Amino acid sequence: MKNRTAKKDGCNRKELTHTRILETAARAIRRSGYSGTGVADIMKEAGLTHGGFYAHFASRDQMLAEAADLAGAETFAIFEQVLATTPKEQRLSTLMRAYLSNEHTENIEMGCSFAALGSEMHRQAPEVRAVSTRRIKEMISLIEGQLSDQSQSKAHEEALVMVAMMVGTLMLARAVDDPELSIEFRQAALQHAMPNNV
Numbered sequence: 426m427k428n429r430t431a432k433k434d435g436c437n438r439k440e441l442t443h444t445r446i447l448e449t450a451a452r453a454i455r456r457s458g459y460s461g462t463g464v465a466d467i468m469k470e471a472g473l474t475h476g477g478f479y480a481h482f483a484s485r486d487q488m489l490a491e492a493a494d495l496a497g498a499e500t501f502a503i504f505e506q507v508l509a510t511t512p513k514e515q516r517l518s519t520l521m522r523a524y525l526s527n528e529h530t531e532n533i534e535m536g537c538s539f540a541a542l543g544s545e546m547h548r549q550a551p552e553v554r555a556v557s558t559r560r561i562k563e564m565i566s567l568i569e570g571q572l573s574d575q576s577q578s579k580a581h582e583e584a585l586v587m588v589a590m591m592v593g594t595l596m597l598a599r600a601v602d603d604p605e606l607s608i609e610f611r612q613a614a615l616q617h618a619m620p621n622n623v
Contacts, residue, residue, distance in 0.1 A: 443481045445471050450492035451499065452534045455541040459489060459549055486550040493553050496538035497560025504567055516571050517587070518619045524591050525611040530598050539564070540595035564588055590614050 449471040453462045464485055465475045482488040504520060511519045523529065529536050539561055546557055565584045572580035594614040598607040 439480070442473065442477075446473065446478075446481055446488070447491050447495050450488055451496040451538075454489065454492055455496060455536065455538055456534045459542065459545050459553070462489075464488070486552060489549065490552040490556050493538065493542070494556045494560065496542075497557060497563075499535070500537045500539065501560065501563055501567070504564060508567070508571065513571075517568070520568075521587070521591060521615060521618060525594060525598070525615060530595065530607065530611070533599065537592065537595060539592045540599065543592060543596060561588070587618065590618060 446467065450462065450467045453467055453470065464478050467488075468475045468478055478488075482491075503523075507520045507523050508516050524537065533541050539557070542557070546554060549557075565581075565588050568587055569580045569584035572583055575583065591614070594610050598610045601607055601610075
């Protein structure tokens, strides 16, 4: 009985440590990009030794794939929360305003992983790209589901455009060193996407 409890505790401890590494990595990749995120730095930030890494991951790419998955899941959860707490007719405009807000623009570490990492995605290992692509498709489907008053093909096309506009706008708003231009990008996107709701 003692042995089984010790194994269970060890298992739980390993799972908690694994989660801590992933949470740290998910923040780090959004903050510093894939190429700027080293295993040693992540382990140090998580309060662990570099040597313990291989008890959790077979490779850096496996960790990056799992971290990208977690970052995408966090983005998706924020989208779901906004949609769940907003009246139906205001959901898309509220979602877009929240996505392009000052707070989200400044919060790279916990913000949208697609805007933080999109320009690096094509250089990543297949497993990292596959996870990110799946999460982007989930985001598109979530928005498409809010466009039920349109035909399926029209709703899908509009969801694609909305996701591209939101992610691209946020990338540019974060890229420039001119705060006024950053605001102009975001205001122009909002005005173009929903002129009656801005």
